[in-house]
Amino acid sequence: MEVKEIIRPENLVYKRTPLLTDAYLSYCPGCGHGTVHRLIMEVVEEMGIQEDTIGIAPVGCSVLAYDFMDIDCSQAAHGRAPAVATGIKRLWPDKYVFTYQGDGDLAAIGTGETIHACNRGENITIFFVNNGIYGMTGGQMAPTTLEGMKSSTSPYGRNNETMGPPYKITELVAQLEGTHYVTRQAVHKPGPVRKAKKAIRKALELQKENKGLSFIEFVSNCNAGWKMTPNDSNIWMEENMFPFYPMGDIKVDGKLVNG
Amino acid sequence: MAKAKGAIVVDVERCKGCQVCMVNCPTDTIGMAEAVNGKGYHYAYMKDPESCTGCTNCAVVCPDGVITVYRVKKN
Numbered sequence: 001m002e003v004k005e006i007i008r009p010e011n012l013v014y015k016r017t018p019l020l021t022d023a024y025l026s027y028c029p030g031c032g033h034g035t036v037h038r039l040i041m042e043v044v045e046e047m048g049i050q051e052d053t054i055g056i057a058p059v060g061c062s063v064l065a066y067d068f069m070d071i072d073c074s075q076a077a078h079g080r081a082p083a084v085a086t087g088i089k090r091l092w093p094d095k096y097v098f099t100y101q102g103d104g105d106l107a108a109i110g111t112g113e114t115i116h117a118c119n120r121g122e123n124i125t126i127f128f129v130n131n132g133i134y135g136m137t138g139g140q141m142a143p144t145t146l147e148g149m150k151s152s153t154s155p156y157g158r159n160n161e162t163m164g165p166p167y168k169i170t171e172l173v174a175q176l177e178g179t180h181y182v183t184r185q186a187v188h189k190p191g192p193v194r195k196a197k198k199a200i201r202k203a204l205e206l207q208k209e210n211k212g213l214s215f216i217e218f219v220s221n222c223n224a225g226w227k228m229t230p231n232d233s234n235i236w237m238e239e240n241m242f243p244f245y246p247m248g249d250i251k252v253d254g255k256l257v258n259g
Numbered sequence: 260m261a262k263a264k265g266a267i268v269v270d271v272e273r274c275k276g277c278q279v280c281m282v283n284c285p286t287d288t289i290g291m292a293e294a295v296n297g298k299g300y301h302y303a304y305m306k307d308p309e310s311c312t313g314c315t316n317c318a319v320v321c322p323d324g325v326i327t328v329y330r331v332k333k334n
Contacts, residue, residue, distance in 0.1 A: 006266040011330055013313055013315055014319070014328040016324040016327070020324060027322065029275035029277035035322045190320055231282050
């Protein structure tokens, strides 16, 4: 069968969601941010909630997220996205409100906002993309940088004695009463991508039921910051990030999975 | 047994040549073109169109969402 005969509208099985704008993604080749953007927009499209969804863009690589997602968006000061989301959700309780943050934004400068929004159990969704480094500003060490991992501010590798160990904010917020659904996902392979999409859908559906805060971490790569090719960075991530940041649900229906 | 036959269409100008689709293709259908697009990236293309089953693995992992997938059932 000729390729021309296959490429017909009736045979279409997958195409880019129209909820992603035509803007050229500003991310480096192979960066997981683009995949997470697409998954969120696919879920919003499938649920038919484009007009009722409000996203909060962070500061960092994904600062321009509002340019790529065709939904209502706001942009918050560095780390303050959960506070802005709190205000918007309280004014419009019927809207679906999510924040989209990186690890420098959520786990460093925004730790206070994150922990208190989670503790209050605001009925929002937090999407947290963790690549263990400050990507946009040139690969500096983040709180999530692994021990021994080289970055521009830890050129000999992170030393836990002088710089403190990396911390798992996802496990931390799971301990708080206000969180209802906490999970950790990845988007580097087809299987994990499909699982991550289900988690996104579950999180947004929980908002409709006013269950509390849902928190999804995506362990992702930063090939530019890690100084690797996209595929090497994905392999490195599997070998080094996943043992420290294990995949799977941490809290479901308000109960810790391993508690 | 019915065997699926597929094809992909790559949005050449959007492709950044990251090769994530290439390593995740179970049938080794995708290769990177020698030519470059307007941004200077070697874009993905079907190097072996006969082997494509339209499984959509390449499209779901593509960070830039440049791949469209078509599939027909062949008896």
